[in-house]
Amino acid sequence: MNVEVRQAGKTYRTGTAQTVEALRPITLNIRDREFVCFLGPSGCGKSTLLKLIAGIEPADSGEIVCDGVKVKGTSTDRGFIFQDYALFPWLTVKHNILFGLRARKENKQESHKIAESFIRLFGLSEVSHLYPNQLSGGMRQRVAIARALCLKPKLLLMDEPFAALDALLRQKLQEELVRIWSHEQITFVFVTHDVEEAVYLADRIVVMTPRPGTVKEIVPVNLPRPRNRTDADFVRLRARLLELMDNGKSNETWTPPPSWNGSMPLSGGQTPDPAGRPALDGVAIPL
Numbered sequence: 523m524n525v526e527v528r529q530a531g532k533t534y535r536t537g538t539a540q541t542v543e544a545l546r547p548i549t550l551n552i553r554d555r556e557f558v559c560f561l562g563p564s565g566c567g568k569s570t571l572l573k574l575i576a577g578i579e580p581a582d583s584g585e586i587v588c589d590g591v592k593v594k595g596t597s598t599d600r601g602f603i604f605q606d607y608a609l610f611p612w613l614t615v616k617h618n619i620l621f622g623l624r625a626r627k628e629n630k631q632e633s634h635k636i637a638e639s640f641i642r643l644f645g646l647s648e649v650s651h652l653y654p655n656q657l658s659g660g661m662r663q664r665v666a667i668a669r670a671l672c673l674k675p676k677l678l679l680m681d682e683p684f685a686a687l688d689a690l691l692r693q694k695l696q697e698e699l700v701r702i703w704s705h706e707q708i709t710f711v712f713v714t715h716d717v718e719e720a721v722y723l724a725d726r727i728v729v730m731t732p733r734p735g736t737v738k739e740i741v742p743v744n745l746p747r748p749r750n751r752t753d754a755d756f757v758r759l760r761a762r763l764l765e766l767m768d769n770g771k772s773n774e775t776w777t778p779p780p781s782w783n784g785s786m787p788l789s790g791g792q793t794p795d796p797a798g799r800p801a802l803d804g805v806a807i808p809l
């Protein structure tokens with residue numbers, strides 16, 4: 523599936539008069555069967571952009587066009603995988619997978635056949651009768667991927683799907699994902715704030731600025747697959763991206779309150795910054 527993001531922007535309304543500008547209008551083209559990562563610091567609007575493409579959130583300026591059709595809501599053509607798996611806790615692995623197939627109005631016999639084949643493909647046969655809370659995080663994410671893929675989407679949107687997993691499992695699932703992508707006729711869009719993950723996975727990396735999110739740079743990854751994380755070219759590109767992200771200054775300016783004397787009350791365990799800058803999570807401080 524080909525995705526055109528045309529001047530799409532999003533501002534959330536958080537209270538009667540309060541707004542959060544999550545995305546400045548963005549223009550971006552994603553080619554059919556491409557693997558694209560959105561990379562940027564937490565809160566820069568990566569998930570928002572993904573949700574606009576999915577049709578979960580409406581853009582409030584511009585438009586998203588997929589294979590020539592304007593996105594007006596969700597569609598089974600566009601699968602979505604959440605960080606927290608979003609499985610139904612009251613359904614077994616098999617019934618979680620069957621759920622989506624039922625929504626697609628596949629007949630019962632055919633649904634069971636498709637579900638069984640995905641259960642085998644994803645190594646879930648032994649656990650197909652278990653409930654999500656009886657599975658490890660890695661298994662749960664495998665179920666979520668199987669559930670999304672059995673609907674035969676043309677586009678798979680993934681929002682930090684491996685963020686909660688330990689490093690080794692994460693690498694294993696990244697390898698599996700690249701294998702799946704190389705066998706399927708599907709466009710993959712993957713959100714991450716992990717530079718190494720983006721270099722391992724992507725054909726192109728869309729580096730975003732801190733909020734309000736815009737595209738800072740689009741970096742092609744011309745490394746052959748399967749990629750080796752210790753290759754000199756891999757390490758070099760990773761370093762370049764880290765530098766790009768580090769230089770990402772916010773478009774917002776931080777104005778100290780009149781009472782601010784250059785120091786900040788620190789909560790337990792925090793060390794004061796030698797330059798006297800306040801340590802605030804998620805607030806971009808001009809350096």
Ligand code: ADP
Pocket residue numbers: 534535536542543544562563564565566567568569570571733
């Ligand atoms: P990222 O995925 O890069 O971490 P998000 O797209 O989740 O960023 O969020 C971008 C900004 O929009 C953040 O400041 C976040 O707090 C805000 N935001 C996200 N969703 C909502 C919402 N539903 N209502 C209000 N603000 C939101």
